[in-house]
Structure formats: C-alpha cells, structure tokens
Amino acid sequence: MKEILVIAEHRQGELRDITMEILGLANQLAQAHGLSVTGVFLGADASPFSQTLARTCDRILVVEDPGLDNYNADPYLLVLAQIISQQQPYLTLLGHTAMGMDLAPALSARLAIPLVTDCVGLAFPRDCLEASRQVYGGKVNALLRMKPSSQYLATIRPGSFSVDLAQDKTATVEKLPSPSWEGLKGRRFLGYLEPEVEDVDISEADILVSIGRGIGKPENIPVAEAFAEAIGATLSCSRPVADKGWLPKSRQVGTSGKTVRPKVYIALGISGAFQHQAGMKNSGTIIAVNKDPKAPIFKVAHYGIVADLFQVLPMLTEKFKKS
Numbered sequence: 001m002k003e004i005l006v007i008a009e010h011r012q013g014e015l016r017d018i019t020m021e022i023l024g025l026a027n028q029l030a031q032a033h034g035l036s037v038t039g040v041f042l043g044a045d046a047s048p049f050s051q052t053l054a055r056t057c058d059r060i061l062v063v064e065d066p067g068l069d070n071y072n073a074d075p076y077l078l079v080l081a082q083i084i085s086q087q088q089p090y091l092t093l094l095g096h097t098a099m100g101m102d103l104a105p106a107l108s109a110r111l112a113i114p115l116v117t118d119c120v121g122l123a124f125p126r127d128c129l130e131a132s133r134q135v136y137g138g139k140v141n142a143l144l145r146m147k148p149s150s151q152y153l154a155t156i157r158p159g160s161f162s163v164d165l166a167q168d169k170t171a172t173v174e175k176l177p178s179p180s181w182e183g184l185k186g187r188r189f190l191g192y193l194e195p196e197v198e199d200v201d202i203s204e205a206d207i208l209v210s211i212g213r214g215i216g217k218p219e220n221i222p223v224a225e226a227f228a229e230a231i232g233a234t235l236s237c238s239r240p241v242a243d244k245g246w247l248p249k250s251r252q253v254g255t256s257g258k259t260v261r262p263k264v265y266i267a268l269g270i271s272g273a274f275q276h277q278a279g280m281k282n283s284g285t286i287i288a289v290n291k292d293p294k295a296p297i298f299k300v301a302h303y304g305i306v307a308d309l310f311q312v313l314p315m316l317t318e319k320f321k322k323s
C-alpha cells in the first residue's frame with residue numbers, strides 16, 4: 001500500500017500543533033485514496049509522544065538519539081534522506097515552518113523528489129498530486145498540478161487544517177538505528193532564544209473577539225474587552241488597530257499577522273479585506289458585527305449583525321454576564 005510519511009515536529013518537549021494538523025490532512029487523504037499514514041519521529045526520546053502519534057498513524061518510525069533532540073538541519077537531513085530512500089513513500093509531508101522550510105528543499109534536491117511548498121490543500125485527482133496555494137497575499141488560491149511522479153514532498157501552511165485527534169488507530173512503533181554523523185560539523189545547536197514575551201498567543205485561543213478600525217479610538221477598546229471577558233474570549237485585531245499601536249502586533253490577524261482557526265471568531269467593525277480574511281476564514285463559526293451591510297466580512301461570516309457595535313456590545317455583555 002502506498003504511504004504518506006508525516007515528519008513530526010516537536011520543540012522543548014512538546015509536539016507542535018502543525019504535526020497534528022498534518023496528520024489530520026494525511027488521514028483524510030489516506031481514507032479517500034486507500035493510503036496508509038506513517039509518522040516519523042526524530043528525537044532523544046519518543047515515549048512522551050508515542051501515544052498521541054499511535055492514535056493517528058498506522059505505523060511510527062522512530063530514530064532516538066540525543067543529537068536529534070533539538071532541530072538541526074544537518075543530522076535531520078541525513079536521517080530523513082535515509083528514511084525516505086528506504087521507505088519510498090508516495091508523499092512526505094512537513095509543516096511550512098522554520099524547520100520544514102529549511103528541510104524540504106534540501107530533501108527535494110538531495111533525493112530528486114518534486115516539492116510543493118506552503119500548501120493549504122492537497123488532493124490526488126488522478127495519478128498526480130494537486131496542491132492549493134494562496135497567492136497575491138491570499139486574494140486568490142492557485143491550483144497546481146504536479147507532473148506524475150512516484151514520490152512527492154509537500155509543506156503545509158500552519159493553521160490550514162484542524163487538529164485531528166478523532167482517529168483511533170493503534171500504530172506499531174519501529175525503532176530505526178541512528179546513523180553516524182561524526183563527519184557533520186556544519187551546525188551545532190546552542191540553545192533557544194525566547195522572543196520578547198508576547199502577552200498571549202491568539203492562534204491558541206478557542207474564541208477570538210477581533211476589533212477593527214470600527215472601534216474608533218483606543219478609549220473604546222474596554223467595551224470590546226468587557227465583552228471578550230464575559231464570553232471567555234481573547235482579544236485580537238485587524239492591521240490598522242495594530243499599526244496604530246492600540247493593540248500589540250502579536251494580536252493582528254491576517255497575511256502580515258497570524259493565521260487563526262478558533263472555534264468562534266467574532267469580527268467587530270472589521271470590513272473583511274482579503275488580507276484579513278486570509279488569516280481567519282477557516283475559523284469554526286464566524287460572527288460579524290458591522291454597520292455596513294455590504295462589508296465583505298459578511299461573505300465569510302456564518303452569522304452577521306448589521307448594527308453599530310457600540311449598541312450591540314453592551315447588551316450582549318450584560319446578557320452573558322447574567323447567564
């Protein structure tokens with residue numbers, strides 16, 4: 001049976017969300033095309049992750065070595081090139097993350113396997129891989145059909161697929177020997193430098209209350225904050241709000257901000273420019289409040305309220321506080 005190989009990504013003892021997102025996509029493709037899903041874990045110790053991976057994979061390949069605990073392109077490339085050459089998977093998936101962007105082109109060049117990057121959708125319509133990618137800052141999606149090949153490599157944009165833990169598989173774990181990389185002296189892992197503390201990570205929130213230019217002035221932000229607090233949401237924003245310094249840049253949603261996929265996204269006074277939509281249109285339920293009935297945000301919203309947000313919000317806040 002043809003195989004999809006998913007390269008697990010972990011950092012500082014935690015499996016990164018992108019791994020579960022790719023596994024969700026891999027399982028969808030596997031079910032539709034009769035393929036199997038194999039997770040690949042490189043690290044010092046796979047045991048903290050094996051239960052999660054076992055549920056979502058048919059097979060797990062593990063290479064345990066202290067030298068693989070932290071991502072380093074040199075040993076990772078060596079080990080993965082060897083695994084892919086031996087296993088000959090039909091498709092190998094990595095996140096379009098710092099690690100995936102570093103590794104995938106090198107794997108493609110070394111193994112002469114066609115690569116498509118930053119995908120937001122994949123399909124096998126016939127005997128080839130078809131990939132969707134966003135172009136022009138997310139305004140349109142381009143559909144790329146790859147030439148027929150026995151193997152493909154693809155990187156997947158984070159936040160494009162939901163984390164899938166619904167699978168109930170019981171993968172077998174195969175431990176592979178760690179190759180020697182004595183001769184590799186190119187790069188050494190020194191340590192992690194933490195970025196300046198961001199107040200919150202909006203991409204992790206279940207509910208986002210997002211404010212746009214319609215909020216008017218920074219003195220009005222507490223109205224949205226009170227509503228967010230009443231419903232247990234995190235505050236995010238469109239670009240003008242971040243550009244004006246009303247909220248930190250880390251709260252900006254969109255092509256030049258963050259891609260989010262909360263269960264509920266509430267857009268307040270946001271017109272819904274395509275650069276904003278590109279960062280939130282895959283949210284579970286989208287609710288928009290805007291006084292302009294023609295605002296583009298209503299095209300992606302599941303529920304819309306055409307009203308002045310300053311009339312709607314205090315009423316809603318009171319209602320939620322009472323319930």
Ligand SMILES: Cc1cc2nc3c(=O)[nH]c(=O)nc-3n(C[C@H](O)[C@H](O)[C@H](O)COP(=O)(O)OP(=O)(O)OC[C@H]3O[C@@H](n4cnc5c(N)ncnc54)[C@H](O)[C@@H]3O)c2cc1C
Pocket residue numbers: 137211212213214215237238239240241252253254255256257258268269270271272273274275276279289290291292295307308309310
């Ligand atoms: C290269 C590039 C990258 C970009 N990246 C991003 C990005 O990452 N994220 C992003 O958001 N934008 C981004 N933009 C900017 C984007 O094009 C829009 O300009 C921006 O999203 C508009 O923000 P907004 O909806 O808050 O403001 P506006 O477009 O000004 O919309 C304000 C809305 O509020 C409504 N409104 C006003 N008052 C009220 C009220 N009292 N009650 C209810 N509704 C009200 C209005 O009807 C209007 O629809 C980018 C642009 C470029 C060129």
